[in-house]
Amino acid sequence: MEGGSPDQGSVGSGTKRSSASSGSRPRNRKEFLYRFVDSGMLTAKLEDWFESISNKSEPKKPAFDVPFELIELQKFDYALEGISFQQVIRMPNAVYASTSDAVEATAYLAIEDFLHAGVKGLWEAFWSQDEPMPFSVACLYDENLKFYQAEKAVADGKLGGLCATGILLTNPRHPHGKWDQILELALLRPDIRNFAMDSDRQLPLSVLGEALFYALRVLLSRSLSRLNYSQSSNSVFILLVDSQYGGVVKVEGDVNKLVFDVNNVYECAAEWIIKHSRIAVSSVDRIWNKLGNANWGDIGALQVLFATFHCIMQFAGFPKHSVEDLAADHGPRLQARRAERQLGDARVNGNGLFRFQQRSVSPEIVEVQDDSVKIETEQLMKLEVGSVLWLEDSNWQKGYQINQVLNNSEHPYYIASPVEDPQKRLFLYVGSHPSQLEPAWEDMNLWYQVQRQTKILTIMKQKGLSSKYLPQLSASGRIIHPGQCQRPSSGGNCDHPWCGTPILVTSPVGETVSQLISEARFGMEEAVRCCHDCLSALSTAASAGIRHGDIRPENVVCVRSAVRQPYFVLIGWGRAILEDRDRPAMNLHFSSTYALQEGKLCSASDAESLVYMLYISCGGVLPDLDSVEGALQWRETSWSRRLIQQKLGDASTVLKAFADYVDSLCGTPYPMDYDIWLRRLRRNINEDDHGKEIDTSG
Ligand SMILES: [Zn+2]
Known part of the structure; x- marks a missing residue:
């Protein structure tokens, strides 16, 4: 509209653009609002635009x-x-x-x-x-x-x-x-x-x-x-x-950003809608x-x-009780309902390879069939040490023997070895059943852990991202269940409750930081190394536009071997942010301030979560938080009093400086400078004769 002919109605009024652009003054705004009263006139000014976006959008795909x-x-x-x-x-x-x-x-x-x-x-x-x-x-x-x-x-x-x-x-x-x-x-x-x-x-x-x-x-x-x-x-x-x-x-x-030209109200309003609104x-x-x-x-x-x-x-302002808080009550409520209806017995299936258990949570509506309570779906496999699980892709089948059942996340996951290579150790995750088109809220975590993470790791592989601090996709596919599979040749699943359940296998395997912290095996040296390794993983992912969105002690593992210095790998990429519409995980203790406020990440958000994780690993105490409001309050107080920097400073000056840097960057649009911090951290890692082990590529 700049340089375009003025609205017919304003011809002769002598209004110049200069008066319009100074229109942010309240009086002009008031006058503008006073004159902006006819929805029909606005609609008429939007016709061309509306037609163009309606035509532009593909058939099947809505314009908004x-x-x-x-x-x-x-x-x-x-x-x-x-x-x-x-x-x-x-x-x-x-x-x-x-x-x-x-x-x-x-x-x-x-x-x-x-x-x-x-x-x-x-x-x-x-x-x-x-x-x-x-x-x-x-x-x-x-x-x-x-x-x-x-x-x-x-x-x-x-x-x-x-x-x-x-x-x-x-x-x-x-x-x-x-x-x-x-x-x-x-x-x-x-x-x-x-x-x-x-x-x-x-x-x-x-x-x-x-x-x-x-x-x-x-x-x-x-x-x-x-x-x-x-x-x-x-x-x-x-x-x-x-x-x-x-x-x-x-x-x-x-x-x-609206041009408050009071003689041109509807055109200016339409222009704002077209150019400046979402x-x-x-x-x-x-x-x-x-x-x-x-x-x-x-x-x-x-x-x-x-x-x-x-x-x-x-x-x-923020509610006293968050959506997460109230949604979390669903699980206990459901368990009460199950207990009331005596739906809790474990059963063993035909060939004895697997034992499966009623999962503690499932969609609230359980179908009741006349006289007997029948449970057909919703059986979560509970694999035991020693059991073997087979999975298939379109062109291969692979067996994995379970070595260890891990329980420090929301759902069990496993350490397993390929049948053909028993020395090798891998993480194995079992997904939620594909028939649950609208899975229970709790099951969404499982979906993120398996289906979504498979997608993210596949993208990383396709984009050629490689770093020893990132997990590697070892295999993914569907489970081969016991008994005859009767799925139709056209695809889909048969009636077996496990049919089609997705499996993800990744490497390397290690102990989580939460485990190390709880056993007091995470010291100052580990903190600096962990910071370096996670930051390196973030830097590699960021180079392909991927951010993590869920950094917490359960999602970082320490990998040890006889020949190498231990190092840390950032796992749990299911909540990664690929595009603007993706939402990060919400965690009252570890989410960044921006994530809690806006439901999005800023460039320093992952680093901020990393700092909270290091803070507790260095002996910092996180308060009991039960609302988003309280979590934000804690962050504000801690940063403004520099409590986090002080605590990290007790362990290492470079971590303290890093926390200061993250604090200065939070909520701003400025990008993280990974290289400079990777260099500084590397200088503080005790390299000894293992110096070559530290990845100097960043
Ligand atoms: Zn089947």
Whole structure:
């Protein structure tokens, strides 16, 4: 738009660009917001852009990202398990009712009630049981853009002018709401359900344009506000619902980049949306059943609740109880259920090679067949020392004998030897069964450990990454189960509960740092070497754009042999970050500050986690942490008082200097300088006559 012809409406106003670019002054912004009132005019300015992105995106592939990954929603679903939501006012079913005012009025009451039940349930479960909820719900009246309780608006004859329902910060001084205090808006529009039928059908511009209009209006109001938002306030969620279905639109961006030309409001707004915003659109899914009750556990309602959860965080800060905390209660609950139903016996299968056990966790719905409780799926193999396991790839079969069962992670894994080479020792991981399309939250860890890690190690191999500090993919494939395999020739699995279970085999083998620390076998010398070796692994991976995302004592092993100095290998690459959408593991003790705050890694994040690991290995004490808020608080206090540097300084000055360097880099966009630190660390490693063992390539 720079140098383009001005909007027709502004011709003759004499406004120059200079006045527009100085528009970040509040008065201009206020005027801009005051004039930005017509969603139709914004939508018209977006037509060309919308057409171009709709054409550009491949057929089957939607033009926008989704706001939430399925795995996040699954975790959230587990966290909500113990929470009860109740919508009292039923949503009228427009399919069977004629479109009348009475139906529309009830729909507005029902959507208010739905949002209220959602925000209240979330507030009490995650933030505070005792403090009253500081939010309220009301409807937006389009003539003055003020908020009214639906009941009151209907009584006052405003029904025809209601255009949205919002969750707002309660403010007795402004009973009709203020735009900077809007957490979230829901637009009730007919026929949203049409876009649920097939997922590649995109929302039309008429619907999306309106959502973008309201989102930008909220962002502008926030930029003028004196409120202190707890979290980044530059994203907004807009809900699109009809009387049965709904979806979520997320708009994110920095409104300071908007050109506040008050004579050109809609063009400037459209330009900002096109150039400076990120838009994400969820699938449209069912929210209310035919009786008008919300299906709280279903994905449609879950998406709405998760959006609301993020909105509350913007105003109230991190919750007292994290999603992880509440999701973790799922396991014990399930065990209680199993005990109650006496589903816990171990059984031995036909040929006695393997013993398998009911896994302690499994999807919550266990099918009950008439008179007997039948357990068909969900059997986790429990391999014993001495048992032999066969796996196959497309063109080979290999046997592995189990030497040792290890239990220091969430799931058992093994040290095994190839049948044809009993001297060799390898790590062997057993994955979750492929038939679990929507595995339990706990099983996701297993999926990361096996399936995802196989993918990452394969990519490393393909990209030619080689370092002795990185694990090597030795084999991967599917298990060959006992008995006849009757899988169809077209592929897939037979009925055997293990059929198709993926296996990953890696080298080298070593003891984990957590084990060394617990047995007080991790001293100062090990700390410096461990820091060097892990940093070297990170540097090699970073050269291919891969970051680890889950550094902790269980994921670093010390490799010893008769002829070499011991060295450390960074394992557990299942949570690695390959692209922007990947999320790192969340660990209250070892995650970086940025990961806890943003769910992403900055360039120093892995190094920060490494520093926490070294801190405890040098005798530093991690406090009991039970919330993200507490974890962030601990980090802030420890860094600002230089407690971490002091502790590491007791062990080695180079580690202290490294911690200072990491502290200075955290949260900034500057890249890590690996080479300089690898050199410094190397100088501090006792090389003796084993000097050649230290990899000087970095
Ligand atoms: Zn089979």
